[in-house]
Amino acid sequence: MSKITMQEIARLAGVSLATVSRSLKNPNLVTPKTRLQVLRMMEENNYVYNAAAGDLSRRKSSVIGVTIPTTRNPIFASSTLAIQELAQEKGFSIILGNTKYDNAIEQQILQNFQERRVAGVILTGFTLHQEAFIKNLIRAGIPCLVIWEKLNGTPLSSVGFDNFKAAYAMTEYLISLRHRRIGLIIGPFSKVGRVKKRFDGYRSALEDHNIDYDSDLVIENEPVLYDGKEAMTRLMSLPHRPTAIFAASDMLAIGALSAAWELGLKVPQDVSIAGFDDIDFAAFCYPPLTTVRVPSYEIGRLAAKYLIEAIEQGSMRARHYCLETDLIIRSSCCEFSGE
């Protein structure tokens, strides 16, 4: 722990503390000869810069806070990865918090971010009713960016995509395949805006095609494999079972797939299953999953880029970026050939 400080390097190199600092951080303000001397001293004594002290003194921070719902769903992994990569390039460190879709935890994490004096924060969605607290951050002058949502009209910047449109498109695709009873297995839409929009998209598509909404056909749960399987099992035991399932998260879809196999149902012949996210596994399950591709990595990359720009400019005006999603047609859905 007893690390050597700039002060000591200064003494050893026979220069002032200021010169040592400059040799490291503003090399051009110092004679090459002096600098080399200082650097050599650092080398010899295993000097390690203290970023925390530097941040404090400069009164600016070089850490970015990012929240994700859970590291357990791999779909967030690629946006997180992208953020980390870019941040690292630009000299920022990342601190991460898992909200578990829980309001209280999320708030605690955000509090912690503030205490750490993060330079900015990226929120991977956020719990409904959290806006007040988040606006707090903004009022405190901390650049904030929400990802995975499209938030036009809010003071909160966002880089995301149109969850409504994407879910609408998938539902419509299923309808075009002549399905009329379409089950929906979906994450915590009563808690998370982004998920709510997927629900709305499903419902609107139904409505626009004159299909009655049937609440028995929709199951809300956590977006994990097990819950998908369980939901599928329930839906398939309905007296008048759905012919297609839209699982609004690939985790759920893959869980559903496994339930189908276990029930002896062939996908897509006996029942079609569509997902949402296009996680890596989607292309590798059996049958390969028809899903909507979310540009997760690009979202992370862009978010980090814009956030860092805002940090460097010292301000962020609300901006909204909406990326495109794609329908990825693989083999888990087919035309309904029944009555």
Next chain:
Amino acid sequence: MSKITMQEIARLAGVSLATVSRSLKNPNLVTPKTRLQVLRMMEENNYVYNAAAGDLSRRKSSVIGVTIPTTRNPIFASSTLAIQELAQEKGFSIILGNTKYDNAIEQQILQNFQERRVAGVILTGFTLHQEAFIKNLIRAGIPCLVIWEKLNGTPLSSVGFDNFKAAYAMTEYLISLRHRRIGLIIGPFSKVGRVKKRFDGYRSALEDHNIDYDSDLVIENEPVLYDGKEAMTRLMSLPHRPTAIFAASDMLAIGALSAAWELGLKVPQDVSIAGFDDIDFAAFCYPPLTTVRVPSYEIGRLAAKYLIEAIEQGSMRARHYCLETDLIIRSSCCEFSGE
């Protein structure tokens, strides 16, 4: 950014700076009345504690650095999650670094951790030849813990499991199923110790059962789905193809599974496939994957616990914890019925 400081709260509350600090961090050193007064002032002015300044002043840190190979492989997600959960409980923040199995990146991350003056670091494995640098950390008095490896005899503490033994057991299981030509698809064993041990386990099991090692049957690659698929395709096109595949990572195994389907091969009737890790997906693929269960969450939990203990005691003597792995027999392997 212009946050209010303790100094200002002191002025507003009519007390000294010291009292403000104590009201927050050592409530028992201050009259309830005074404390309440101070706390109210903080409330009214949206005071937010500055953890970075606190750390600097106290000359101890409350952040823990953790490296993982890649956030892309979900198997590391659960140990990371466990670490985060416990750390959060104990008032630590986590900074994360993705090494991508790259020596240089890993080194840069470790450097960054030092600059941030982390209180301790947890390494999810490490690249071979990195030991020197890591010992540096230890010499600097930073508690370090390696997870996913078992490192008896090193000055580096570890909580992991026996990669050799686990791989040996799975290989032996396959042999007990009368397989003699067992392919191995495996991660970067020439770079990562833990993976090397799996390789050794495979090879030893073969040897102990008088089966010749055939290097044509082993393929080294990145532990990602695509590579598993590609490797499987290659192995299946061999003139004398293996009857069973041991994929020493579930990602690889699931990739292999998908290749099998695409080639029209039934698993396990035509070819058995076994994995390693027991990621969530393993139980949900088709057929459910026979694999070795790694206690990922428990590893993370224990590692965080021991690291924090070491941090609090101010020292860490090398300790080694070795958890058990289990063979999880599902349906992707069966007895070989050929010649």
Next chain:
DNA sequence: CTGAAAGCGCTTACAG
């Protein structure tokens, strides 16, 4: 190009 000095926002002996 270099140095002396003030300051970042806290904590903690030391006195009282």
Next chain:
DNA sequence: CTGAAAGCGCTTACAG
């Protein structure tokens, strides 16, 4: 129980 003061390890105007 409370306060004045020194200090954590840097950065950065300000002078020279």
